[in-house]
Amino acid sequence: MGGEPAKWVSMVTARTPTNIAVIKYWGKRDETLILPINDSISVTLDPNHLCTTTTVSCSPSFDQDRMWLNGKEISLQGGRFQSCLREIRARAQDVEDEKKGIKIKKEDWQNLHLHIASYNNFPTAAGLASSAAGLACLVFSLAKLMNLKEDNSQLSAIARQGSGSACRSLYGGFVKWVMGKEDNGSDSLAVQLADEKHWDELVIIIAVVSARQKETSSTSGMRDTVETSALIQHRAKEVVPKRIIQMEDAIQKRDFPSFARLACTDSNQFHAVCLDTYPPIFYMNDTSHRIISCVEKWNRAEGTPQVAYTFDAGPNAVMIARNRKTAALLLQRLLYNFPPQSDTDLDSYIIGDKSILEDAG
Ligand code: ADP
Numbered sequence: 001m002g003g004e005p006a007k008w009v010s011m012v013t014a015r016t017p018t019n020i021a022v023i024k025y026w027g028k029r030d031e032t033l034i035l036p037i038n039d040s041i042s043v044t045l046d047p048n049h050l051c052t053t054t055t056v057s058c059s060p061s062f063d064q065d066r067m068w069l070n071g072k073e074i075s076l077q078g079g080r081f082q083s084c085l086r087e088i089r090a091r092a093q094d095v096e097d098e099k100k101g102i103k104i105k106k107e108d109w110q111n112l113h114l115h116i117a118s119y120n121n122f123p124t125a126a127g128l129a130s131s132a133a134g135l136a137c138l139v140f141s142l143a144k145l146m147n148l149k150e151d152n153s154q155l156s157a158i159a160r161q162g163s164g165s166a167c168r169s170l171y172g173g174f175v176k177w178v179m180g181k182e183d184n185g186s187d188s189l190a191v192q193l194a195d196e197k198h199w200d201e202l203v204i205i206i207a208v209v210s211a212r213q214k215e216t217s218s219t220s221g222m223r224d225t226v227e228t229s230a231l232i233q234h235r236a237k238e239v240v241p242k243r244i245i246q247m248e249d250a251i252q253k254r255d256f257p258s259f260a261r262l263a264c265t266d267s268n269q270f271h272a273v274c275l276d277t278y279p280p281i282f283y284m285n286d287t288s289h290r291i292i293s294c295v296e297k298w299n300r301a302e303g304t305p306q307v308a309y310t311f312d313a314g315p316n317a318v319m320i321a322r323n324r325k326t327a328a329l330l331l332q333r334l335l336y337n338f339p340p341q342s343d344t345d346l347d348s349y350i351i352g353d354k355s356i357l358e359d360a361g
């Protein structure tokens with residue numbers, strides 16, 4: 001047979017969970033490097049539930065870098081994708097796979113093109129941190145494909161340049177994004193505060209109030225906030241530094257009342273800052289507010305918090321129950337107050353493990 005010799009394809013697939021901040025990142029001091037104005041703390045979700053799966057491949061037969069998100073081709077021209085690709089290519093190593101007859105020298109990576117296909121198994125751009133799972137997964141899978149020697153903390157500083165919240169998805173458990181002091185961003189990276197086993201009685205329940213794409217992306221929302229809100233400076237300089245210390249302490253001690261109080265008040269302050277932005281940004285809707293009231297009433301009636309809530313840049317509720325029993329009772333309450341397919345707009349209500357309902361007794 002004549003013609004071109006068969007060309008090889010090298011491929012890696014990775015799966016990365018999303019993370020939800022309990023002390024929020026909102027506001028940048030450097031838009032290009034994505035350097036934040038305060039530290040933040042998050043919890044990484046179970047990778048079996050909300051996650052991104054990304055396959056990256058390279059081949060001499062590809063003539064340009066291309067990417068598909070949820071089956072639709074998207075442009076890789078944006079500065080953030082380009083920053084991640086540049087940083088990873090600069091650290092790429094030799095790759096040799098004798099079985100497949102693949103031999104790539106590190107300098108070859110500058111000219112080899114990539115095809116990337118990524119799927120989110122949860123709503124994209126709806127305030128459930130798809131950019132966090134998505135960009136962390138992109139960086140992680142490319143690092144494997146190109147045989148990078150960097151550890152997760154160094155990879156987190158690359159993922160940060162794709163989307164700030166992504167740096168925290170490189171670790172499981174409780175994670176802090178240290179804002180750092182350097183202008184070049186070298187010390188703005190994620191550190192693990194506690195692994196996934198440290199506080200494993202907590203149960204996270206997500207109520208999808210709306211799967212629709214938000215009107216204001218996190219990126220443009222926080223830019224407007226930094227430009228127009230006076231409250232954000234007070235938050236970043238006075239409020240968050242104290243909360244970070246208190247939250248780290250609550251996590252170490254597994255002190256649920258303090259954890260819940262800090263997470264709820266921080267979420268509320270983040271949304272207050274959005275309201276203080278001009279023009280104001282409304283990420284929560286009436287259903288979100290009703291969920292907050294429902295949890296607050298219950299916590300008050302119990303005398304001590306049973307459930308913490310937090311809302312990212314969207315109307316969807318993330319609730320953290322102190323144990324399985326509480327989570328089961330919470331689910332019952334949600335199903336009663338927001339029956340699916342009713343006239344409330346809580347259209348699809350729970351993502352996760354519904355077998356937990358059996359624990360309600
Ligand atoms: P979210 O609240 O979901 O994080 P953002 O406004 O922060 O919303 O970011 C949404 C953007 O993140 C999408 O428009 C897309 O550009 C990017 N994104 C989401 N998922 C992925 C993915 N799996 N791979 C690459 N980029 C992604």
Ligand code: DP6
Pocket residue numbers: 020021023024025026034040129131132162163164165166218219220312313
């Ligand atoms: C409300 O990380 O999505 O979820 O850095 O511009 O990509 P960019 O923004 P993004 O912002 C997340 C904001 C938040 C809070 C948080 O995750 O800490």
Ligand code: CO
Pocket residue numbers: 129130131132163165218
């Ligand atoms: Co995001």
